[in-house]
Amino acid sequence: MKKVILLLIAVLCYSNLQAQISKGSIALTGTLAYSYSTYEDRDASTFQKVKNYELGPSVGIFIKDNLEVGANFNFGRERISNDRLSLGPPYTSDDRYRTFSYNAYAKQYLFLLDKIALHAVLSVGYNKTVTQFNSIYTGTSAIPSRSNESDSRYFSAGVSPGITCFISPKFALNLNLGLLGFSKTTYDSKNVELLNGVINFQDDYTSKSNSFNFDFSSATLNYGLTYYLGRQ
Template sequence: MKKVLLGLLFLATMSMSAQETEFESPYSKGNFSIGGGFAIYNSENTNVNFTNTESKNYSINPSVGFFIKDNLMIGINTRYTKTQNVNEINGTENSMETDSYALGIIADKYYKIYKSFFLNFSGSIMYGTTNVTRANNTNTNNTDDEYFVVGVSPELSYVLNKHMSLKVGFNDLLSYRYSKNEDPGGREQSSSNLYTSLGSSSLLSDLSIGFRYFF
């Protein structure tokens, strides 16, 4: 992750040195845009109680949009997320793996803060499905979830030129989620919650880096 951030900083610095005096924003009415972001996060923890916990997850979210007015884009967003969590206690291993697919609509609002830097708030409404596999030393079971999520994702963007920008932000930093599934006994259950990763250990797992191309 550090190498990726350094690479983006290098590109931004090179572009800044070569940028024309007159700035031309790509966030203009009538422009189309394609792009997306990705997030990768791994962690491992071992404590004195002989408990070892390992977590891995990554996500990718391509999108396409159209600027209905300056600095305001609406579009379609997709997202694939995979997570793996393994918890081992005194030789007994429990694991959970999820595969999630989602599709929805987005609205992005951009605010210029300094020269080529923009602050962006991306709102989204998405429908998705998740396959959950739980396993231990003796058995394995699968469940399928359906969910709706309404989220807000803050992002910082740097405009390289009138056709390209780089961005970094947090996926669904604030969100409301409703989900339903069937337990192994066939009983339907549902849940809903308001969630934010601010101040939690999962904040870094929501960190996303990406780009947008404009035409």
């Protein structure tokens, strides 16, 4: 048994020496997503449309063997429209979400086998989300229309472990397994209520929070596909 364990360690060490991503290689990763869905409740005469798209390019360069540094950006848009024609006054709402984020990161790889490596990612980033919400009761002037605009700014720093699996010499699937980090959030919200075109109520709200995150649940799992330019 002892000989088997020593042999396994030797194989892993040999694989680690042979398999690597060389200095000067470039890692290109990207996400592109679009979705469109509709919902209809004929009994309540309720209709909903949801549109969403997201774009997230990432570029990294290896400053030494198996050590990647880089940056990634993410842009997202979502729009949710609702119309209700019965069960109360006719009602329409329009919700819009815009997100933007960027992160600087360092990623260290440790090869266990020729095509499988553990990795750890140290990242520092910024995220900004703008939300606009409008609701209008079109069949009556007795119920005020409401609008809300909020701005959330999120700073974070953390470490995330994961696994990289090469499906070819230049393409790899990445699985990140969790997050250990710190975040700071500032949230600003402005609510306006209109009755017959006149401001009936107005409220401004600001909050700030700090949090420490230790989360390795399945909700933090995420996947990616990376192309390694210059890897042999």
